[in-house]
Amino acid sequence: MSDKTTIYDELGVPRVINAAGTKTRIGGSLIRPEAIEAMSQAAESFVRLSDLQVRASELISEVTGAEAGYVGSGAAACMTLAAAAAIAGDDLGVMSRLPDTDGIPDEIVMPRTHRNGYDHAFRAAGAHMVDVGNNDNYLGTGSNSTEPWEIADAITENTVAVGYMQKVYSTPLLEEVVEIAHEQGVPVIVDAAAEVPPRENLSTFIDLGADMVIFSGGKAIRGPQTTGILAGKREYIRSAALQHLDMHVAESVWEPPTELINKADLNGVPRQGIGRPLKVGKEELVGLIAALNSFVEEDQETLNKEWESRLDIVDTELANLVGVTTQREPGGKVMVAPETYVEIDPETAKVDAVELVGSLRTETPRIFVGSDDLLEDGFTINPMCLTDEEAEYVTKRIRSYLE
Template sequence: MLGRGAAVGGALTLGPLLGGEAVAAPNGGTPARAAGKGPKGGYEAIGVRPLINGRGTFTVLSGSLMLPEVREAIDRAARQYVQLDELADAIGKRLAQLTKAGFGMVSSGASAALGHASAACVAGGNPDLHVQLPDLTGFQKTEAIIPKHSRNVYEAAISATGLKIVEVETRAQLKAALRPQTALVYIFAMPRVDESELDTRTIAQIAHAAGVPVLVDAAAEILTIPNVHLQRGADLVAYSGGKCLRGPQSAGILLGREDLVRAAWVHSAPHHGWARGFKVGKEEAMGMLAAVEMWVQRDHKAEYATWTSWLKDIARRVSVVRGVTTKIVQPEGLSNRTPTLTVLWNAQNLGVTGQTIVDTLWDGEPRIAINAARSSDPAQSGVSITPYMLEPGNAKTIAVELVKLLRDPPPAPEPPKPPTVDASGTWALEIKYTAGTSTAHELKLSQDGAKITGTHKGEFVSRPATGSVSGSEVTVRSYYGEEHGDALSFTFTGTLKGNRISGDLNMGEYLGASWTATRKS
């Protein structure tokens, strides 16, 4: 999933808001500037490298680029004062007109929209209840139901309101879980929802019979008008503003039943209490409205045609390398609405893997972000490229750099060495995070040749661990999956000397750390 997905929308007019060579933009948009070219300014002036984004609307890659009309709306809004409750009311009515929903609200991202919506289902816009959140002592509504297929990292926005999560998997379980204390049912929009016996229509019918509203998280989806989720029976639906809509990255929208959306605004900043930190300024609010205004005007078919033409150009250019095959796949469904180009080759014949290409492009100049590709053939390796976030000229740059690396591959990683150490045993860990230290972790490992299996005990849970040994270098990986409503990955790498291992820890989005392990007697 592309950072909650990349969805349909134009990437036709804007470049990074940095110094660089101007590139003509179609449709009269602001000229883009090529990443990595021209005099340094903006991000580069403080030592941050801009990039060409062929990966998608990942939040960590700063989402999408705002439309020119959005930037203009933000600039106009920044020049005058308004009363924010009056602004929210006017924007809510206009969003309702544009989207054909009951009412609308701008939030500080889709996750914040989920939190405000949950608070609305708990406290109903009652200020006396609002100021007590997230302490639900004495509240009637204290639980949120989430089908197993919808458990994910973003549900933290719901439990942050104080709600207890109740997981269900069947119709019977859903009916049994619906009680007077049920505040809402949450659905994470994705293809497997519609394939489940607990699809949106079924959930809505059962929940509504018990008087319980349904909230859909459609952050990565295209904005359908009329709204497909509301038509299927949902009461509320949340979208990201900084993905397909190309509004402010720090904004989102909540659409649906007017009483619940208005209550969600009560449970939002500028009002004090639980949600004061989720502030939306007048600038983001008007920028988000401008993005929705543009959504109904944009020529989405023309945007798709442009994206596909860029992928065809890359495919044509890389096909000059013998042994390379390409395939363009058009999207299905509402999420991740972007065509994708897969470039495959025999890794042994060309002497390079897709992951090595991805890593080299990320470290190169210009900096390019693409994905490694998967293949059913283990001999095949490759990369995949999504054009949604590309700018004019980027496709040629990516193709040129790919051809260079395929014809003159970077050095391959050293092959594993026979193990010279035994990592078996129980290990007490000290982890030094970017901020903070923990001594609560423990590894219990067994080694068979170069293969490691075992368990990794963390602060609260244990999880399976796997790994390998190369010479005296030890690698151990564990993962805490989204079925629990959160996700943590650990990759420990270190050198074993005697009864001590020390090295680096990669935790993905939680940055790097160092670790030391001591073998227990």
């Protein structure tokens, strides 16, 4: 493998070969070169961030079909902004009190099987989560984990939104949830952070009626890691902007962008809102715009062939190892890219999966593979963030523990 010195080598920090995919904990993805160039140019001069957010909003609207869009400092930040928008609307008093929601409707209804660690971002805005449903899918009874009527029954005068985590296995169907929520005048927030590609998903959830949809800007889109996209109804994007932008200005000279905010509809200038700690710099905004433009123009079929070819290297290198079986898992469903699933038989292999994956992480450079299936004696190799040379290196290192 190349002996090229990286900035991490110069800093004395172990670098990582990423065979796990777009995982935040090891740096997300690699920013597109055109985004890096745009960020470098953005750093050379100044711009009003609200004007730049308007340009980003126009692009997000164009590619998603949403009324408007906004950029936050990651998908989780956009979830917080979405919850804050659902709770506060245009009420400056509520905005100033968040995350204190005493006496204010603040409930987000969510199917129990959609709950995950990331919905802490909803709670950060002051939202209270209301679980519905159970885990019957996993009991083999034939019944659904969440029935549509359970969502309808949980919506009360304290409900500000219905939360939905988009995966191919998510139930009930999004269109059913949207219909139920809209019948009671409640918006639907969709966490679709990792659901692109396919590129069509940028507009799919908006087309199905979702009011706010969140995507990561730093995964397959390959923008700056600290960017996320919030697409949705103009009223919610306006509220998010009011709670995110720097509003520390005298009212007499406050001129918010009319494309996002109608000053005449407000009682005054908002205080610094719940979104202020989630700010995005001019460099990141420009980088996300450049990356999103490139993403929608990308030839996905060519990229898929590249990923499959890279996994051919992996499969060849791991063939004929005692106690090891590999299986190609297709992309486009649960995961974005195809992956090779590696299963280790602890009775016959030289090391078990836990020891192998742990050892790889202590090497120099560190090697990270997908570890979600360790308790089932398996791990995955994802080609998205590898070069062919790195794929060969990773598999040779794996062989060294198993031969």
